[in-house]
Amino acid sequence: MFRVFFLLLMGLLVSSCNKHIFAKAPSPLKKITIAYTFQPQSTLIHVAKEKGFFAEEGLEVVPLMHQYGKTALRSVLENEADLATVAETPLLFSILNDDKIFILSTIVASSQNSAIIARKDAGISKAHHLKGKKIGVTPLTTGDFFLDSLLIANGMTRKDIIPVPVLPDDMEEALKLKKIDAASTWNYPLTQIKHLLGDNGILFFDEDIYTETFNLASKQDFVTKNPEIIKQLIRAVVKAQEFVKNHPKEAQEIMARVTNKTPELIKEVWNSFSFNVTLDQTILITLEDEARWAIKNKLTDKTKVPDFKKFIYADALKSVSPSAYKLNRVENEN
C-alpha cells in the first residue's frame, strides 16, 4: 500500500517538474492594429482588449480610434490599420468602389440603434411633419440609409426633405444651433441628443424597416496572408461575446470606463444590441437592400448588385465557432 502511494507521489512530482522544466516558452505576441470606435457596436473589441482576450490568443492589439466605422474602414484601406469595426453601409460603398475587402464576421446587430431625433419647436410632432425640413445626416452611413427607409415607411422620399450633411459628433451642436430640424443618427449621440432636447425632442424610429450590422473587416490581402491571426482575432472576440453574455454588468462598466460615458447612458442603450459573433443572412440581405438603394439613388456608378458572398471570409469563424456560421442553412432553406 505504502509502495503504491510512494510511486504515485513520485509520479506526481515528476510530472509537476516536467511541467515547470519543459513548459513551452510563450511565443511573442503578434502585433495588429485595429481601427475601431467608441460606439456601443464596438463593445466586443473593447471587452476583448480590456479583459486580455487578445493577449490570451497571442495578439497585441494597437487601437486606432475613430468617431465612426466609415473612417475606421478608411484607415484600413489606407493601410493605417489591419482591421476595422464598421457597419455594413460603409462596407457596401467600399465594395461598390471595388475595394478588395473581406467581411470576417458580424459582431453586433440591431434594429433599434438608428432613429431620427427632431425638434418639436421646428413644428415636428409626427413623422410626416418631416416633409420640407432640414435633416442632418452623415452621407453614405447607416444613418443615411435609415433616413431613406423611414421616409419611405411614411410615404415620403428623399426629395420631400432637405438633407444636410453633418458629421456624427456635430449633430448635437447643429440641432442646438437650429442649423437642422432633425438628425438621422445612432448611439451614443442619439440618446445624448434626446436627453439634451428633453421635452423639445421627439424620436422617430421603425424597427421593421432596417437592421443595422457592425462587422469586422479587413483588406483581402491581409486576410489571405494572415489566416492564423484572423482565427486568433475571432477566437478572442468570441471569448468577449461569452463574457458580455455572462457578465453584462461588468461589460457595461468596461464600456463606461473606456468611452468616458456615464454608466446610465451605457445601460440605457445596452439592450438595443445583440452582441453575437456570427455570419448569417442579415449581412447579405442588408447589403443587397442597400446596394439596390445606392444604385437607385445613383450613389454609385454600379448598376448591378454585386455578389456579396465573395466578400465574406468565413474560414476563421467556421474553424473557431462552426455553429456561428449560418449562411449554408439559409441557402438550403431558400
Next chain:
Amino acid sequence: MRIKNQLHTISTLAIIVLIIFISFFILSASRYKTAKSVLNIADEVQIKFFVSTSLRDQYLLYREDRPKEQWVLVNQNLDNLLENLQALKGEDKNIKDIVEAKKKGSALFQRIIANTSLIKSSLPNKQVYSELDNRLISQMYIRHNEFFNGVQEIRSGTEKEVEKTYRNLITAITVLAVILSFIVIFSSWHLNRLISRRLEILHVGADIISQGKLEYRINIEGEDEFSDLATSFNSMTSKLQMNNEQLELERARSVQNAKLASLGEMSASIAHEINNPLSVIQLTNSRLLEKIKKEQLATDTIVHSLEKNQGAVDRINKIIKGLTNLSRDAVNEDIQVFSVENMMEQVLSLVGQKLNYANVELRVLIPPGDLFIESSLTQISQVLINLINNAHDAIANLPEKWIQVEFKLMPESALVQCSVTDSGNGIPPEIAEKIMQPFFTTKEVGKGTGLGLSISKEIIETLGGKFYIDHECPHTCFVFELPKIFNR
C-alpha cells in the same frame, strides 16, 4: 459491532444509495422525456415553418388571398407549438429569441399585407410603397432567418440534451447495479466470513464439551450475538460442570452406601465365618491349657497347637482384609494388574460361607493358568459380590441352587468376559427393562437398596466395559465385558 447493527448499516446504506440513484434516475428520466418532447415540437415547428414560408412566398409572388389565409392558419399553429415549447422550456433565452423573431416576422408579413393594398391603390406615391414593400420583405427574411436559426439551435441543443440524458439514465442504471452488486457481494462475503469464523469456534467448542471436557470455555472476542451466545454457552457448561461434579460425588456416595449395604447383608455370614476360626483357637487353647496343667508337654505338641491357632488367625485376617478392601472408597483407586483367581478367593472369603449355609453350589470357571487383568480390583470385586448376592437371593427358594461364575478371554477383541449365571429361569422382559434403573428392586422392603445393578453397570462402563443381561441363556445370566488392559 453487533451483526444486527451491521445488517442495519448495510441495509441503510443500500437504501440511501437507492434513494440517491432513484432520484437521479427520476430526474434524468424527466429531463429525457422533456428533451424528447422539445425535440418533437421543434421538428413540428420546423415543418410548420417550411409550410409557412412556402405560403409566404406564394403570397409575395401573386399577392392573392388564398395563401395569405392559409398562412394565417399555419401561423396560428406555429404560435400554439411555440407556446407548448415555452411551457416545456420555461425561461429559456433561445425560446424567447425565436418567439420574438417569429413575432416580428409575423408582424412584418402583416405589414406587407397591409402595404400591398396601398401598392394596389391609385395613390400618386405608390412607388414609394413598392420600395417599402422591398424593405419590409428584406426585414421579414432577416427575422425568419433568425427564427429558423434559433429553431435549429434549439433542435441541435435538444438533440444533445436527449443524448446526454439518455447517457445519464444508462449511467444511473449501471452505477446503481454496480454499487448494489458491490454492497450485496461485500456484505455477503463479510457476513459469511464473520458468521462462519465465529460459528466454527462455537462448533469446535461444542465438540470439545460434548466429549466431556466440561472445563473447556469458548472464547469469542467482540460484542456481537456470537460472543453473547458463547457467554451463554460457557455459563451453561459451568453449571453442567458443577452439576456433573455434584452427581459424581453423589454416585460415589451411592456406591459406597451400596457396598456398605452389601456388607451389612453379609455381616451374619461373615460373623459366622470369623466365629469358626475363633472357636478353633479357643478349643485349641483350652486343650493346650489342660495338657499344660496335667503333664509336661512335648515341644511338638505345643508347636502343633500353635500352628493350628496360627491357621485360624490367618483365616480371620483374610476375611478382615477382604472386608477392608471392599469397604474402601475405590473411586480414586489406582488401576493395577491382578489375578482373577486371587480376586475370586477374596470374594469367596466374603460370600462363600453365606452360599454354604444356603446350600448353593458355586462353580468358578477360570481359564487354565489363571487370567490377569489390568483394572480396578476393588470395583470388580464389588460387582461380583453384588451379582453373587443377587443370585443367592433370587434362587433361595428354588429346589435347584447353583451359581456359576465364568471368566473367558476373548482374544479377537482383547476383552475379558465374565458371566454370573444362576439356576433361575431368567428375568421376565417387563422387569428386565427396568432392572438396571437405580432404586428398582424385586426384593422385600428392607432387604435391598435397589442400587446394586445400576451401580454395577455404571462401574463396568466407567472402566470401559459393557454390562448386560444375556437373554439367550435359559437361566438368569448377567454378563460384563472388560478390556484386558485398562484403556487410559
